[in-house]
Amino acid sequence: MNNRNEWPLWEVFVRSRNGLDHKHAGSVHAPDATLALQMARDVYTRRQEGVSIWVVPSDQITASDPGDKAAFFDPMEDKVYRHPTFYELPEEVNHM
């Protein structure tokens, strides 16, 4: 952190039920990992939203650049053959 008066930012991921994935819930400021977990618990699970929490230092996440969006994602637009629905299945193949 450049500003020594600011606590680092942590991204919070909450699993709402056993068997489901952790989903990004938001972020908290906290001085360290232990308190980040507690802060996340108090801010994002106070209405029984979760059974498990991950916190990750925000500066440890490498994100794609919004400026690269066109190059990154647009080429997939016309690749319809990558979807299984593109293919007609023979009658013999049931329940695919």
Add this chain to the structure above:
Amino acid sequence: MTSTQPAGALCADHMRYVLRIADGSLILGQRLGEWCGHGPVLEEDIALTNVALDLIGQARLLLTHAGRLEDRGRDEDALAFLRDESEFLNPTLVELPNGDFAQSCLRTLFYAGWQQALWTPLLQSRDAELAAIAEKSRKETRYHCEHLSEWVVRLGDGTDESHARMQSALNYLYPYVTELFVPDEIDGAAVAAGIGPAVDTLRAAWDAALLPVLAEATLELPGATPFRSTGRQGRHSEFMGFLLAEMQSLARAHPGATW
């Protein structure tokens, strides 16, 4: 009234035993509620408010139970908002002003540590309602102890400024801890009836849980003093009247109001 309840004076002692526990939660919940909107950071503001709401939830259950034991038609609201100062039986510790964040954290930890020590033996209470409330509350209290311990350690073992503030909070609060463990005839009656432990038996668990935290926080225990607070007897500090005035004014101005 259930058939297991003792009659007469025993029942009054039983009610007062429960009321003391209820009032501790209620008054500390009220004090922590004062932090709402004033926490040092948004996250901690919510954390402290969560603790306050847990405490008020405990108080509601305990006051309702005390009202039933008393059997004079007083519900949780009547007991919380229509009693006068001398009828409140919380230890003085919980009515003291919040002070700074360090003092608020340490006070809450001190009381949560006492509650934690209490809930365990209360699980065996012959008062099934009280045992059930203890079972529900101890999970909340365990988290309160964990959360506040983190702060006490970080501030005590932090900067010169935060250490000085936490040490000064300890010097101020520690003399009020004594009262938490001074038993009287109400405790004696509770022990005899199998309702709950006498408070002096809770000291060892409190010491075992909290002294290591204070040590890790590099804090020094102040020396013993002859001072003993008396809130559990209904004789309160000068701060209690102001607290009650604020807490009770709405309910007293609009009797029977619901919202």
